[in-house]
Amino acid sequence: MRKRATMTDVAALAGVSLKTVSRVVNGEPGVSPDLVERVRRAVEQLDYRHNLAASNLRRGVRTQTIGVLLHDLRNEYAAELLRVIDDHARPLGVAVLASSLDDHEDREQVLVHDMVTRRVDGLVLMPASPDQSYLLPEVRAGLPVVAVDRPTAGLAVDTVVVDNRDGAHRATEYLLGRGHVRVACLTDRGRLWTARERLRGYLEAITEAGLPVDERIVVKDLVTADEATAATRALLDLADPPTAVFAGRNDLSVGVVRALRERALERRVAVVGFDDFPLADLMSPAVTVVSQRVTEIGATAAQLLFARMHGEAPTPRTVVVPTRLVERESGLIPVPVTFA
Amino acid sequence: MRKRATMTDVAALAGVSLKTVSRVVNGEPGVSPDLVERVRRAVEQLDYRHNLAASNLRRGVRTQTIGVLLHDLRNEYAAELLRVIDDHARPLGVAVLASSLDDHEDREQVLVHDMVTRRVDGLVLMPASPDQSYLLPEVRAGLPVVAVDRPTAGLAVDTVVVDNRDGAHRATEYLLGRGHVRVACLTDRGRLWTARERLRGYLEAITEAGLPVDERIVVKDLVTADEATAATRALLDLADPPTAVFAGRNDLSVGVVRALRERALERRVAVVGFDDFPLADLMSPAVTVVSQRVTEIGATAAQLLFARMHGEAPTPRTVVVPTRLVERESGLIPVPVTFA
């Protein structure tokens, strides 16, 4: 396990100066063919590999690296975002440092700090904490930042989100339009912007329909699919259970379906979920969802980021990517006729 | 967009020497309290951030970064691996550079080269090309490499795989044991080791059962779920269609189920898939699979890698993580009685 050869080693072996090696390695013109050849051979012989860090340091150039900090890389939504961003970065010679925040406030600050320490050229962040003003010095120092999925607070940066309120509104309206009057709502932690917006969309739709809001069928702060399953069981145990459920996140939808299955009610209670998920169309009944165009979100985030990294510095922009209501079977389940 | 402050700037503002700033920043002892305070204030005022690259360069220490190159980060299996590896790396102060190879041979070499250029301290690789001997110089130069999912060829490194042959053998045997005599097999590209091994397991089981191998129901080189769907349609169109299917990868299983659904045969044809997938248990019928313990694979890979990064240099080890046959409904579907 020897140390890696440096340009100095190559120069010594080739019998040329350090600088000549540098020129050959960087493909600069003005080196005579036989010297090029000698250097090439020495490089080969020593297995010399260019050191990007040292090169970037001297050049005063950026690191050709961006950071991508998302909620959970194992989650389908985050994984897709990462993949798309990487696909945009690679052709530009930019590598991606990725990590998961688990919506943990401290982790956000720690990891962002680590990224800054590594002098990433840009950052894609799914904000986990309620305040990003700690980023102000970095942004002022020229760090391009793009927020995805949720906006930042306390600091304006480029942002790519969907209209969560509108999507939830439409989902709820869809169920109400099919005759349901008892529509339950399950959402994520209230400190998350997306959860709050989706809840708002639901409440607006209910209110606009002239229906009362029944707090017993509005369940908040659900983190895992299992919690959604448990919550659904409780809903079904009510004296007047809901006839339809709006699930505010893809794994919550899964949790709901699981609970309905347990009681063989999956064709008796209507479900519309927020976020599509793989195989939603293959379940029986297939699950109706409000779908986010994840690929488009990722591509947009990448474009905004690279534009800024390439020197464009407009005032922060917010892009709202439209959602689509994907009609499948679970949303079509009617209100049971066996009713008082 | 000013340039970031350096230690020199901080030193100037604090009225101390560069080295004193270095000491304070690194928490070294032996600086008088009031100087520490002055430096702290200057750091604050200038938003100074430590430059890890420069620090590492000088220290001759590694970059505190590892590379993770997998097939496709959006794939559930790869995403989970990445997540687990990151969870192991973070507490050690190590960041993860991740990218997708798409099983593209050139991309493997290009991306590995890029990682070397960035002087990663270690590499987790899902080999995409048939020969990794190009890695020899890097390994000799002390780069720890761990192969996951598939072994390397032309170069021995630490490896974490499952017994694909055995898993496929058991899956096939399971179907044969339930009376099926026409069991189809769908597999990935033959140049992939996993695909070859799984095919081998299938063929062995068929042969051991004294059955003939019918090439018409052994379909190879399937890359996408759609291709599996098309292949399944063709199988069903045969004069003597299979009564059971062994699908050699998780999205191929999905493709098979989709085709069966189209013809309302999902409860008439048995299915066992290789690799579990989310919601496999929620489909109807729930899909029986050979499951890999992905978390364990990732954790093992991380452990092997970090052991080597910390100086252990035993001869390359191969860890075979066991698979489990997860019995669900689709594997229990019996041979139709309406039979000649």
Add this chain to the structure above:
DNA sequence: CCCGGACCAGACAACGTTGTCAGGCGATGG
């Protein structure tokens, strides 16, 4: 009063690379 030691601060070189500039050499033209 002076010496020794403890303690603290800074000068300098070096990590591996590249930009700048000066110099050597052969060829060309007057």
Add this chain to the structure above:
DNA sequence: CCATCGCCTGACAACGTTGTCTGGTCCGGG
């Protein structure tokens, strides 16, 4: 035959940091 030019090549400094080593100050003890 010499001045000039162009083409190569290399010496040197610098990127931002840290290890080493030197030197200064202050204190207590002899």
